[in-house]
Amino acid sequence: MSGGTSDELRKRFQILERVAIFFTLPDNILHALARRLAPASATRGSVIVHQGDPGDTMFVVESGRCEVFVEESPGHTITIALLGPDDFFGEMALISEEMRTASVRALEDCRLLTLDRRTLYETLPADSDALIELTKLVEQRKDTLPNLIARARMVAPEQAATTIAVYSPKGGSGRTTIAVNLAAALGKRYPGEVLLVDLALPYNHDALISYLTPTGCLAAAAQVPPTNFEEAVLGAILHHPGGMMLLPGVLRAEQADLINVDLVNRAMGILVNAFRYIVFDLGVAFTDIVITVLDHSQRVLVLVTPELSSLKDVGELLNIFTNVLNIVPGRVILALNNKVPKSVVSKEDVIRTLKQELAVDIEFDGTKPDEAAVKGEILVLTDPKSAISRGVEELAEQIAGATSGEDKKAKKGFKIGRG
Numbered sequence: 001m002s003g004g005t006s007d008e009l010r011k012r013f014q015i016l017e018r019v020a021i022f023f024t025l026p027d028n029i030l031h032a033l034a035r036r037l038a039p040a041s042a043t044r045g046s047v048i049v050h051q052g053d054p055g056d057t058m059f060v061v062e063s064g065r066c067e068v069f070v071e072e073s074p075g076h077t078i079t080i081a082l083l084g085p086d087d088f089f090g091e092m093a094l095i096s097e098e099m100r101t102a103s104v105r106a107l108e109d110c111r112l113l114t115l116d117r118r119t120l121y122e123t124l125p126a127d128s129d130a131l132i133e134l135t136k137l138v139e140q141r142k143d144t145l146p147n148l149i150a151r152a153r154m155v156a157p158e159q160a161a162t163t164i165a166v167y168s169p170k171g172g173s174g175r176t177t178i179a180v181n182l183a184a185a186l187g188k189r190y191p192g193e194v195l196l197v198d199l200a201l202p203y204n205h206d207a208l209i210s211y212l213t214p215t216g217c218l219a220a221a222a223q224v225p226p227t228n229f230e231e232a233v234l235g236a237i238l239h240h241p242g243g244m245m246l247l248p249g250v251l252r253a254e255q256a257d258l259i260n261v262d263l264v265n266r267a268m269g270i271l272v273n274a275f276r277y278i279v280f281d282l283g284v285a286f287t288d289i290v291i292t293v294l295d296h297s298q299r300v301l302v303l304v305t306p307e308l309s310s311l312k313d314v315g316e317l318l319n320i321f322t323n324v325l326n327i328v329p330g331r332v333i334l335a336l337n338n339k340v341p342k343s344v345v346s347k348e349d350v351i352r353t354l355k356q357e358l359a360v361d362i363e364f365d366g367t368k369p370d371e372a373a374v375k376g377e378i379l380v381l382t383d384p385k386s387a388i389s390r391g392v393e394e395l396a397e398q399i400a401g402a403t404s405g406e407d408k409k410a411k412k413g414f415k416i417g418r419g
Helices: 008-019 026-036 116-124 129-153 173-191 228-234 253-256 261-271 289-295 307-321 349-356 368-375 385-401
Strands: 038-042 046-051 055-061 066-071 076-083 102-104 109-115 160-167 194-199 245-248 277-282 299-304 332-337 360-362
Touching: 008 026, 008 055, 038 349, 046 160, 076 160, 102 277, 109 116, 160 173, 160 289, 173 277, 173 299, 173 385, 194 261, 194 289, 245 277, 261 289, 299 307, 307 332, 332 349, 332 385, 360 385, 368 385
Parallel strands: 160 277, 160 299, 194 245, 194 277, 299 332, 332 360
Antiparallel strands: 038 109, 046 102, 055 109, 066 076, 066 102
């Protein structure tokens, strides 16, 4: 492994600074490692490391996206994490000679940086405390693997529709607009196979801005006999001409009290067998329903606006995800939605504050979102050149691209529960 230009070395050093497993290393060691990293590449669809193989190399994702999956039995795999820039994998091989515990597949063409065990030990002084800390961090991450597998099993692609929760801890972020347009964008790709569930309680607006007239809702299904429950849920679903389907949570605000975790769980047990994607539009309040949907969704799309208050709220939310809900960081997608023409808070400020890259930066779209809502139009269907449309199409491509090879025929159920 050798050098590179000064710009390449500077970039590698900056990447290593952001890699969690190297947080304890001093700058001089990081500079030394940066000089000895080897570049590598992986084409979309290729398997970079195979579960059960020996290994002595870890990988840092410089660009692109990867999927970490475990094969529990022949032909049956479970995705346990999605990785993006600055994420890493294979780090256990630096410390242990155990076989690979998971496989990693490139979801896009990827640029990688590699570090092998020999290089690490040659770079770190033999008496370095950093090596002890590195071993400790590797062991901690290793211990979490069984929990990741157990949690991922509940939302395994072979067992359930791909679920996407759209959430923002701050009102006025454009959450409902993005949720509706995201469902519509996926619905264009898979007509009749994408469901938008409006759980923005107590008020539902998804049907209104989609120019649909609901006659039933999820809350009403709570009041029918168990034998009629499936019929009530499926009968409340609306079909949009653009291809997506919509399930209102309530017709009136007072019905919100009828929706609880058990009701959503029962409904999802039915719906995951009928759809390829289910998008949840979640309200701002951090209720039991919101927490459990966030906790069990395969992807969590968090909307950020370029405001200090939004950054503070989202920063706290990400801490809750990591430290309380144990949500795998790779499942969280951050989208910056610019609600004003120019903000003093820049994209770079957002990334630096939240310490996470943005999946998409949606430009200011003027009055188009409001005008579309008044007309009952969905921008991604009626104005594909709008900023909202371009941003949402990019999100849909990332989500559909990550799951395009997954078999949806073996769905068995979706579990939302407490704990």
